[in-house]
Amino acid sequence: MISIFTLSAAISAVEEKIHGLREQIAVADDPDLSLLEEELLCFSKARMELKELYVKEQRGTSNFPTYDELIRMTPAS
Numbered sequence: 001m002i003s004i005f006t007l008s009a010a011i012s013a014v015e016e017k018i019h020g021l022r023e024q025i026a027v028a029d030d031p032d033l034s035l036l037e038e039e040l041l042c043f044s045k046a047r048m049e050l051k052e053l054y055v056k057e058q059r060g061t062s063n064f065p066t067y068d069e070l071i072r073m074t075p076a077s
Contacts, residue, residue: 004057004064011050011067015074018043 002010021040028036051067058064065073 002053004061007050007054007057008064008070011054011070012074014043014047014050015071018047
């Protein structure tokens with residue numbers, strides 16, 4: 001079982017990575033584009049799974065922000 005602390009950290013890290021990948025895709029040359037898009041897809045899937053886990057764990061506590069609040073607090077968002 002992953003703790004809500006670990007989920008929070010993982011969500012923030014994944015959000016920052018997604019933000020960085022989107023910036024790279026915006027300026028990428030064609031040869032790099034498909035690799036970056038594939039990596040973005042992988043991290044997007046991870047974000048969905050982490051969100052599902054976080055929402056379940058967060059329901060049991062009032063000490064942690066909602067998923068949407070957590071995302072807004074992430075520097076790269």
